[in-house]
Amino acid sequence: MTRDEAEALLTEAGQADDADFPLLEAAIACAIHDYPFRDPEPVRVLAANAAQRLSERIGEESPDDALTETMAADLRLNGDLINFDYPGNTDVIDVAERRRGLSAALAVFYIDAARRAGVKCQGVDFPGHFLLRVETPEGPVALDPFSQGRLVLPSELTRRALRAGLTPHVADRLDVLMAPVSDRECLIRLQNLLFIRALKALDYESAERSALRRALLDPEDHRPWLDVAAAREKQGALTGALEALARARGVDDPAEARRQLSVDRVRMQLN
Template sequence: MTRDEAEAVLTEAGLAGDDAFPLLEASIACAIHDQPFRQAGPVRVLAAYAAERLAERIGGERMEDALAETMAGDLRLNGDLLHYDDPANTDLIDVAERRRGLSAALAVFYLDAARRTGLTCAAVDFPGHVLLRVETPDGPIALDPFSEGRVVMPSELTRRALRAGLTPHIADRLDVLMAPVTDRAALIRLQNILFSRALKSGDYEAAERSALRRALLAPEDHRPWLDVAAAREKRGALTSALEALARARGVDGPAEVGRVQILERVRMQLN
C-alpha cells in the first residue's frame, strides 16, 4: 500500500459513522501512511487469532479474565517498559511483530477482538494512559492493556487521576474517569501522541503526517488542519501551510480568531 492509498482508506474511514468505524483497517492505514510499502498481513492474522481465542474463552471465564488472558497470555501483548519512547510502540505493524507497545496501540487489538466476539468494550480516554472499559454482568470494569490487561480498581483509578493533575472532586468520580470514547477517538488519540513526539523531536514532516491523519479521520474538526499548518510552517512550507489553514476555514468563535492570527503570521512570512 502506498501513502496515497493509505490516505484513501483514512478518508473513507473518516466518512463512516462511529458504529461502523473500521478501527483495525484504519489503524493499519495510519501505520502504512507513516511508513509505506509494508505488509499488513501479520496484523490481520494476529487480530483474527485474537478473536478466535477470545471466542473460545468466553463462557468459561469471566469476561475481563477472558479478554486479558487472550491478549496478554495467548498473544503476549504487553506494554514496553524498557523502551517506552521507541517509535515502534505506536506503530500497529511493529506492535504486531514485537508484541510490545503503548496502551493506545495495544488497545486496538483488544477492541477489535471484543467487537468480533460480541463483548461490549470501549476505550477510556484516561489522562496519560488509555484504559479499556469492559461491560460485565456486575458492572463496568477498567482494564489496563499496558499491564497485561489487569483490572484497575476504582481506588487506583482515583490515585492515577490525582497523579495526572485532576482535581479531587473529579478524581473521585468514576463516571467521569471511566467515560467511554469511540474507536475513532481512540485512534485519534494515538495520532496525537505521534504528533506531540514528532514536534518534540523536531521531526516536522512526521508531525504533519500524523496531523493529516487526524484531519482525515475527523473531517468535521478544524483543529487537525491547524496542526498540519503549524507543522508545515515549522519546516518552511508556507504555501502549503496556507492551504491547510484554508481547510480550517469556516469555524466560528474564538477558534476562528486563532485561525486568522495564524493565517496572518504565515502570510507575513511570504511577503
C-alpha cells in the same frame, strides 16, 4: 500500500459514523501512512487469532478474564516497559511483530477482538494512560492493556487521577474516570502522541503526517489542520501551510479569528 492509498482509506474512515468506524483497518492505514510499502497482513492474522481464541473462552470465563487471558497470556501482548519511547510502540504493524506497544496501540487489538467475539469493550481516555472499559454481569471494570490487561480497581483509578492532577471531587467520580470514548478517538489519541513526540524531536515532517491523519480521521475538527499548517510552516512550505489554514477555515467553528491571524502571519512571510 502507498501513502496516497493510506490517505484515501483514512479519508473514507473519517466519513464513517462512529458505529461503523473501521478501527483495525484505519490503524493499519495510519501505520502505512507513516512508513509505506509494508505488509499489514500479520496485523490482520493476529486480530483474527485473537477473536477466535476469545470466542472460545467466553463461555467458560467472565468477559474481562477471557479478554485478559486471550490478549496478554495467549497472544503475549504487553506494554513495552524497556523501550517506552520506541516509535514502533504506536504502530500496529510493529506491535503485531514485537507483541509490545503503548496502551492505545494495544487497545486497538483488544477492542477489535472484543467486538468480533461479542464482548462490549471500549477505550477510556484516562489522564496520562489509556485504559479499557469492559462490561461484565457485575458492572463495568477497567483493564490496563499496558500491564498485561490487569484489572484496575476503583481505588487505584482515583489514585491515578489525583497523581495526574485531577481535583478530588472529580477523581472520586468513577462515571467520569471510566467514561468510554469512540474507536475514532482511540486512534486519534495515538496520532496526538506521535505529533507531540515529533515536535519535541523537531521532526516536522512526521508532525505534519500525524496531524494530517487526525484531520482525515475527524473532518469536523478544524484543530488538526492548524497543526498541519504549523508543521508545514516550520519546514518552510508556506504555500502548503496556507492550504491547510484554508481547510481549517472551511470547518465551521467560532475560532475563525485565530485561524485568520495564522493566515495573515504566513502570508506576510510570502510577501
